Amino acid sequence: MTRAANGVHILPYARVVGQAELKLALQLNHIVPRIGGVLIAGPRGTAKSTLVRAFALMAHGELPVTLPINATDDRVLGGWDLDALIRGEARPQPGLLEEADGKGLLYVDEVNLLDDHLVNIILDVVSTGVLSVQREGLATAKHLSFGLVGTMNPEEGGLRPQLLDRFGLMVTAGQLDTDARRHMLRTVLDFEQELTKQESDWLAAAEKDDADVRERLTDARRRAPYLHVPDDVLRLCAAAAEQVDAVGQRGEIVAMLAARALAALEGADEVGPGHLRRVLPMALRHRRPETAHGAVFDWGPDDEAQVGELFGTV
Amino acid sequence: MATDGTPTEPEDLAARLTLALTCAAADPALSGVLLFDLDPRLIDPVARLFAGILGGGTPVMLGATSRDEDLWTRTRLHRERDGISFRTEPGPLVGEEGRGAPPPLVVVPDLTRLSVAGMRAAVQLVGADVAVVEHTGLSRTARPRGRWLAACPSAEAGRLSLHLLDRFAVRLSVAGLRPPLPDPEPAGRGAPSVPVTDEALDRVRTLLGGGTGVRRELALARLARAVAAVRGEPTATAAHCDAAARLMGLTVPEAPPPTAPADPSPAVPPPAPPKRIRPEPPRGRAGEAVPEREAAPSAQPLLDTGPAEPIGSAPGGTPAVLATPFPEDEAVVLRDFAPLRSPWQRTAGPASARGTVVGTRRAGNLRDLAYVRTVREAAVHQRLRRADRFTISPVDLHSHARAGAPERMLVLVLDHTCRDEDWDWQDALTPFLQWAYTERAAVQTIEVGSALAADELRADSFPARSVLDPRVLASLYRQAGRATPLAHGIEEAVRVLRRAFRQHGNGLTEAWVVVVTDGRGNVPLSVSHGGRTTDAVGAAGVTDALEAARRIAAMDRTRVHTAVVDPARAAYAHLPGQLADALGGLVIEGRGEPG
Numbered sequence: 034m035t036r037a038a039n040g041v042h043i044l045p046y047a048r049v050v051g052q053a054e055l056k057l058a059l060q061l062n063h064i065v066p067r068i069g070g071v072l073i074a075g076p077r078g079t080a081k082s083t084l085v086r087a088f089a090l091m092a093h094g095e096l097p098v099t100l101p102i103n104a105t106d107d108r109v110l111g112g113w114d115l116d117a118l119i120r121g122e123a124r125p126q127p128g129l130l131e132e133a134d135g136k137g138l139l140y141v142d143e144v145n146l147l148d149d150h151l152v153n154i155i156l157d158v159v160s161t162g163v164l165s166v167q168r169e170g171l172a173t174a175k176h177l178s179f180g181l182v183g184t185m186n187p188e189e190g191g192l193r194p195q196l197l198d199r200f201g202l203m204v205t206a207g208q209l210d211t212d213a214r215r216h217m218l219r220t221v222l223d224f225e226q227e228l229t230k231q232e233s234d235w236l237a238a239a240e241k242d243d244a245d246v247r248e249r250l251t252d253a254r255r256r257a258p259y260l261h262v263p264d265d266v267l268r269l270c271a272a273a274a275e276q277v278d279a280v281g282q283r284g285e286i287v288a289m290l291a292a293r294a295l296a297a298l299e300g301a302d303e304v305g306p307g308h309l310r311r312v313l314p315m316a317l318r319h320r321r322p323e324t325a326h327g328a329v330f331d332w333g334p335d336d337e338a339q340v341g342e343l344f345g346t347v
Numbered sequence: 348m349a350t351d352g353t354p355t356e357p358e359d360l361a362a363r364l365t366l367a368l369t370c371a372a373a374d375p376a377l378s379g380v381l382l383f384d385l386d387p388r389l390i391d392p393v394a395r396l397f398a399g400i401l402g403g404g405t406p407v408m409l410g411a412t413s414r415d416e417d418l419w420t421r422t423r424l425h426r427e428r429d430g431i432s433f434r435t436e437p438g439p440l441v442g443e444e445g446r447g448a449p450p451p452l453v454v455v456p457d458l459t460r461l462s463v464a465g466m467r468a469a470v471q472l473v474g475a476d477v478a479v480v481e482h483t484g485l486s487r488t489a490r491p492r493g494r495w496l497a498a499c500p501s502a503e504a505g506r507l508s509l510h511l512l513d514r515f516a517v518r519l520s521v522a523g524l525r526p527p528l529p530d531p532e533p534a535g536r537g538a539p540s541v542p543v544t545d546e547a548l549d550r551v552r553t554l555l556g557g558g559t560g561v562r563r564e565l566a567l568a569r570l571a572r573a574v575a576a577v578r579g580e581p582t583a584t585a586a587h588c589d590a591a592a593r594l595m596g597l598t599v600p601e602a603p604p605p606t607a608p609a610d611p612s613p614a615v616p617p618p619a620p621p622k623r624i625r626p627e628p629p630r631g632r633a634g635e636a637v638p639e640r641e642a643a644p645s646a647q648p649l650l651d652t653g654p655a656e657p658i659g660s661a662p663g664g665t666p667a668v669l670a671t672p673f674p675e676d677e678a679v680v681l682r683d684f685a686p687l688r689s690p691w692q693r694t695a696g697p698a699s700a701r702g703t704v705v706g707t708r709r710a711g712n713l714r715d716l717a718y719v720r721t722v723r724e725a726a727v728h729q730r731l732r733r734a735d736r737f738t739i740s741p742v743d744l745h746s747h748a749r750a751g752a753p754e755r756m757l758v759l760v761l762d763h764t765c766r767d768e769d770w771d772w773q774d775a776l777t778p779f780l781q782w783a784y785t786e787r788a789a790v791q792t793i794e795v796g797s798a799l800a801a802d803e804l805r806a807d808s809f810p811a812r813s814v815l816d817p818r819v820l821a822s823l824y825r826q827a828g829r830a831t832p833l834a835h836g837i838e839e840a841v842r843v844l845r846r847a848f849r850q851h852g853n854g855l856t857e858a859w860v861v862v863v864t865d866g867r868g869n870v871p872l873s874v875s876h877g878g879r880t881t882d883a884v885g886a887a888g889v890t891d892a893l894e895a896a897r898r899i900a901a902m903d904r905t906r907v908h909t910a911v912v913d914p915a916r917a918a919y920a921h922l923p924g925q926l927a928d929a930l931g932g933l934v935i936e937g938r939g940e941p942g
Contacts, residue, residue, distance in 0.1 A: 101480065214564065
């Protein structure tokens with residue numbers, strides 16, 4: 034699992050130190066794909082990209098379909114296989130969006146550096162669910178569905194509100210404390226050391242732990258659609274969204290889906306207020322008015338107090 | 348080392364440089380080497396040294412004109428008996444994937460002048476676990492094997508993107524490095540198989556201090572491991588961390604760690620003590636505190652240089668040695684607000700081939716050919732041509748159609764609340780509007796305090812292709828509203844400029860920001876962002892506007908010009924001047940007498 038193709042080695046998911054909220058968001062999105070993806074913002078060197086890749090390797094056994102920031106539109110939308118063309122064969126080459134449809138996820142590293150014309154293409158497809166290509170002798174229209182996972186360092190600029198809203202959940206990567214940092218250093222260096230060995234108990238144990246996580250996620254994914262959501266919890270969700278002035282209704286919907294995923298992950302019989310409260314920051318932090326206009330993504334004590342009042346009355 | 352065994356600084360520096368390059372060659376996680384204050388004449392010898400350590404190969408040079416089309420894919424033309432054939436292959440940054448081939452070396456002679464495409468490539472490749480290329484028919488996912496050697500003047504480091512600088516694990520100040528450089532010895536490849544002790548990890552933290560980035564800690568630990576491997580030691584200890592720290596020029600506390608084995612540090616000569624004393628306390632990027640570093644010891648330098656002899660108007664003497672390998676932490680200049688921007692450079696005109704590719708068209712010449720489209724076009728006619736092999740005719744040739752990139756831009760910030768019945772600000776704006784017309788500049792109009800604003804607490808903004816867009820004229824005569832979100836308007840101008848410089852790169856050669864206001868902003872930025880009013884506002888609206896204006900002042904002064912048109916209101920008459928100071932621009936009298 035950890036040894037991907039072409040010499041790519043990613044730290045096993047189960048060995049990534051800290052970043053519990055990031056992990057939880059990715060897991061919830063996996064359990065209920067309708068959540069629509071995860072945006073991870075955070076400072077440099079907080080294992081954002083590593084975590085996404087490690088998760089994909091753990092959950093799917095391969096690296097995620099990745100849209101690099103300098104991709105050309107023929108690779109995004111699809112085109113012709115050039116080598117085949119030269120041989121006189123017309124063989125279409127699927128684009129990244131189509132590949133993402135097959136695998137359910139499109140990963141954009143440094144998503145805030147993505148060129149505008151690519152953002153427009155993605156927004157078109159994600160909002161309509163249709164990829165229509167009428168260019169270079171291609172004439173196709175396909176229904177596509179995939180979740181977006183993006184990582185970004187906010188120091189380098191923000192995202193357009195329309196794109197921001199397309200990420201179901203948003204989490205911020207935090208700095209590790211001293212002990213966790215040391216543990217992380219030890220883990221990374223051990224991992225690199227183990228890679229040089231022919232046989233490694235360390236890697237085998239990590240793969241087993243990854244397999245355990247995968248099993249839990251598979252089980253939760255199977256259970257999630259059948260979990261009951263009480264009306265009280267729905268009302269709480271709507272009130273919380275109103276309390277933080279969430280823009281649009283996508284926030285409430287995603288919050289309920291994520292709460293259901295969390296309940297399934299924890300083996301609960303139905304979705305409770307506690308599940309909802311834990312996922313609210315992820316679902317609403319990027320849908321507040323100040324965030325939509327480019328401010329920070331922090332979910333601070335004020336926000337916590339606002340929704341806390343609601344939950345205190347239950 | 349000198350022949351008499353006495354270490355002298357230039358040779359020591361060369362030895363440190365060689366060791367640093369050897370470590371970077373040995374460990375792919377140390378793939379980025381950043382040299383501060385390298386004499387430009389030594390770029391080539393150092394690149395050849397590094398290439399030799401890597402095992403040969405020709406370095407790829409990146410600079411101000413490097414484009415995505417040249418970096419990620421490469422088209423090779425071959426002359427053959429019956430015509431020319433071509434193949435599209437992985438470009439210089441991702442090619443040479445053969446198992447036995449040495450890792451490619453990418454050389455950036457001046458990181459501050461690297462093109463946007465080059466910087467973005469560096470962010471994607473340097474020290475990365477995975478590189479994904481999806482470019483003109485090419486799809487590839489692999490671990491980057493290349494090493495990057497970049498040089499940068501330490502005084503300019505603060506202007507670069509921290510996101511970019513953070514990728515360079517091995518840093519070294521090489522001010523005063525002089526040839527000859529030692530002969531290269533090829534290094535081993537792959538992560539060194541040397542365990543790192545727990546005390547070494549503790550030492551890493553001690554050496555770097557609290558609050559430093561995780562990547563730096565990892566880089567120092569890996570460098571210590573590489574140093575131990577190069578020395579043939581079985582484990583990397585705290586002493587190797589000290590050696591790695593000295594190698595990079597970090598200050599190492601005098602007392603050796605109590606449990607350290609034999610100190611290998613003599614093999615790694617310490618750098619000369621810092622000569623540069625910064626007059627101001629260190630400041631972080633966004634005003635955050637930067638962790639204190641121990642003061643460097645004021646020991647005697649290893650070598651006193653002779654009296655400096657200036658050449659021309661430039662000061663003579665050896666450049667000062669850095670006190671830290673992280674000069675960007677202590678930079679007193681503000682970082683550019685488009686750090687991934689291109690360096691300033693005049694372009695050839697509107698035919699510039701730098702805009703983003705948005706399509707293809709029939710080629711009129713052989714510049715900027717779109718190969719995929721050309722081959723597709725040729726494929727259609729193959730059967731008709733009855734050639735025995737794939738043939739491309741001149742009629743098949745297509746070139747890229749690129750997004751029009753304006754070379755000039757006018758950003759108008761119009762504060763409607765400062766205009767009264769007897770003043771037509773169009774007179775004051777006419778010179779700027781004329782300039783925008785004659786230069787075919789793009790226009791961004793930002794309206795503050797309009798009665799028709801969608802939200803009175805926020806500025807409205809729209810882009811126009813030119814000043815002839817009817818919306819621009821209409822925006823000059825809008826009814827004034829009640830609130831003046833000036834700070835939000837100026838912040839919007841910052842955002843627009845930043846986006847323009849990032850998108851158009853060095854195609855955008857000049858931008859004017861013209862602010863018409865009396866400076867009396869009464870909506871703090873937090874209120875504009877949140878859309879909710881607060882009880883006490885005070886002077887926050889004004890101070891926020893000044894703060895935002897300073898960000899514009901920090902931008903590239905050769906390309907961004909600013910002016911404040913002063914409506915000469917009697918009250919708070921000093922505010923327009925203050926705003927102009929913060930913007931670093933001119934004050935233009937909007938009318939003769941105070942209103």
